[in-house]
Amino acid sequence: MPLSMCRKSVEAFLGRHLRTAQTVKLILPALSAVDKEHEHLKKVTPPEEARTCLPLVHIMTGNMKKFINGTFHGISSHYLQEYLDEFCHLFNRRFWVP
Known part of the structure; x- marks a missing residue:
């Protein structure tokens, strides 16, 4: 895990640990800033x-x-x-x- 959740440290962490076309769920503002491409998955629950x-x-x-x-x-x-x-x-x- 990155030591801080700022955009720069998150980008460095993801660059070291993620492969191309890997899926990540984004829940923090610092993570959404790193997001280059995304597909919104909507789930409607009855x-x-x-x-x-x-x-x-x-x-x-x-x-x-x-x-x-x-x-x-x-x-x-x-x-x-x-x-x-x-x-x-x-x-x-x-x-x-x-």
């Missing part, structure tokens, strides 16, 4: 199959709703980003032991 397609997304969304409604009993949209930041911080530290 609503009844959504839980099987991305189960962790639905679990995280449910956990976030419980966190906001249980802890704060609803929030203002003005402070939504701060509440989401706190949820992510607590989620990322859930197994951390001081």
Whole structure:
């Protein structure tokens, strides 16, 4: 893995490790800047199959709703980003032991 995710280090890493016509899924802005050619693969999932397609997304969304409604009993949209930041911080530290 590159040490940083800036465009220059990502280009160097991909130049060393990828072969021609190899497929890479791009998820970060630094990676999309490196993309020379791409084909957008669209996947439409019927609503009844959504839980099987991305189960962790639905679990995280449910956990976030419980966190906001249980802890704060609803929030203002003005402070939504701060509440989401706190949820992510607590989620990322859930197994951390001081």
